[in-house]
Amino acid sequence: MSMLNIERLTHRYGLTEVLSGIDLRLPAGQTLALVGPSGCGKSTLLHLVAGLLAPSEGRIDNPYRNVACMFQQARLMPWKNAIDNIALGLKARGMAASARRARAAALARTLGLGADDLRKFPQELSGGMQSRVALGRALAIEPDLLLLDEPFSALDVGLKLSLYRHLRGEIARRGTTVLMITHDLMEAVRLADRIVMMAADPGRVVHELPLDQVHALRDDAWVYQTTGRLMQAREVRLGFGLDPAPGGDSAVDAPAAGCAI
Template sequence: MGEKETAVKISNLNKYFADLQVLSDISLDVKKGEFISVIGVSGCGKSTLIRIIGGLETLTDGEVLVNGETVKKPSRKVGFVFQDHRLLPWLTVEDNIKLALEKGTKDTDEIVDKYLKLVGLESFKKAYPTQLSGGMAQRVAIARALANQPDILLLDEPFGALDAITRISMQQELQKIWKKENITMILITHDIAEAVFLGERVVVMSSRPGRVKDIIPVDAVCHYQRTGSDFARTRDRIYQEFFRDEEMPFAYNI
């Protein structure tokens, strides 16, 4: 891992909203092609963190480098998937993807077809977003982000609004895409199982202000076995990060 290039380098990042400190002294290196999960309770600043990486929010203090350059504004090379699919309801699936492509891009039809196929929605090209289910719409949003061939994909609780079953299948699909396209991905989540299943490392954040509490490496076996003991062990370890004292005895009583 050590020889791999760094995709995102965060050093001593601090963020204040007026007088309120949201993020405190965050430092994190993400390697090229790596999948990082960031987990924390609501309001811990994890969304703010990913929005800073994506250039949607400014930082107060510190430095964020993406591909060695300071982030000043959002860029097409850093894809961003929001919790809501954010498809324009008046455009078809196809036109939604085309709108996100750079002006003057050639072969837009081929690009649309390719990425819709990747997310398994090639037959919904002409559909309007209202005709799609939540999971399908989110897949279009992912296709839209990927169609720009970003180096990094930032995912801000992308499956948070989906039902449990859809969420699991979406996680599997995202993982497939990650393996196939070899894109660096940073996923914000509040779902421990999701963080373990997808991340090569899980960044655990504490809240008020948000700090990196721990970074837990995840064994690759967890990425295809949700039911194995490795998975359970890693999951429990993260669980204990949040509920250290009171809940522990129960975990061992079984």
């Protein structure tokens, strides 16, 4: 089985150590969410996995060759319309124009983009539409490894839930491996199979939270209940820089229903 393997990873910007001694394993088909406060090195870790940075120390063994990224900003090409932005990776692979546009259009329809939307340029699209196009561009190449850097953080709740459903459908259909960054614990509970809690100064792993509930059964009530229980756990609160909850339990002692911690 393919597995992303990170061992003793340390990274510095100049003299500042932003990541220290990171060890992570991500098996094929699993979704892992990195959560933690701003400044704990989550995005730096994602950029290292993507190959955009070289680690100062340690190693990253990434067996996946078909990798796609989606960032907090849509980062669309302003001189291309929506359909050509979605098809950008397919063009880079040499797919014929008619074939790549047909695939992009089919994917766009599932994301709620109409024919008129596909003719528009990024500056003519709302923020939510731009996010749909960015997700379509990432999914169009059918990645084996999908890297998500807080791409849903600026969206309203309704659009988030819509994109969550589509993303989980694609993950289930293709067995995509996902490494996602979020500061939103509820988002991680909704989407991930495992949550890794990071802390800052320097960025490091402080706790891991496996979620056993199957995704089809993660209704809103379960998501809210599980998130609330995790937020009372000492390890999670310390990871977010919060004081321990009065009388709060360790995450090990207070598992949520369907959540093996």
